[in-house]
Amino acid sequence: MLDVLKFLHVAALFFWIACLLMVSRQLAWKGEKDWIFFKRLYFSLEFPAMCLTLFTGLLLLLLKGVNWKAPWLHMKMTFVAILVISELIVMCKLMKRAPGYGLLGYKILYWVIVSSLLGTLAAIYIMKPKFL
Secondary structure, three states: OHHHHHHHHHHHHHHHHHHHHHHHHHOOOOOHHHHHHHHHHHHHHHHHHHHHHHHHHHHHHHHHOOOOOOHHHHHHHHHHHHHHHHHHHHHHHHHHOOOOOHHHHHHHHHHHHHHHHHHHHHHHHHHHHHHO
16 A cells, blocks of 8 residues: 555656656746647646645655654655745746746746755655664
8 A cells, every 4th residue: 555655656756846847947938839738738747746746745644654853854845845836936927927037037946946856855865764
C-alpha cells in the first residue's frame, strides 16, 4: 500500500514540476496559441498533478507516523510551500493573460522553482537520514 502511494506521489510530482517548469519558462514568449495550449496543459495535467502530489504526500505522512518536529520535515514543507506559491503565480498569469514580469521575472520564477525542488530533495536525501 505504501509503495503504491510513494509511486503515485513521485509520478505526480514529476508531472507537476515538469509542467510547472515548462509553463513558467514559456510564459515569457506570449502568443495567442501558446496561451490556449498552456491553459489546457495547466488544467488537464499540471493542476491535477499538484493536487495528487499534495494529497498523496499528506497521506504518506499520516500513514507512516513521521516525527513532526524533525528539521528535515520543516525544511521540506517550506520548499513545498514555495512551489505551491509559484504554482499560484503561474495560474494567475495564465488566467489574466497578463503581460507578465518580462523575461527576467520569469527567469527568476523558473530558478525559484528549480531551487525549491533541489531544496526539497536535499531535505529528503541529505538531512532525513541524519535524523532517523
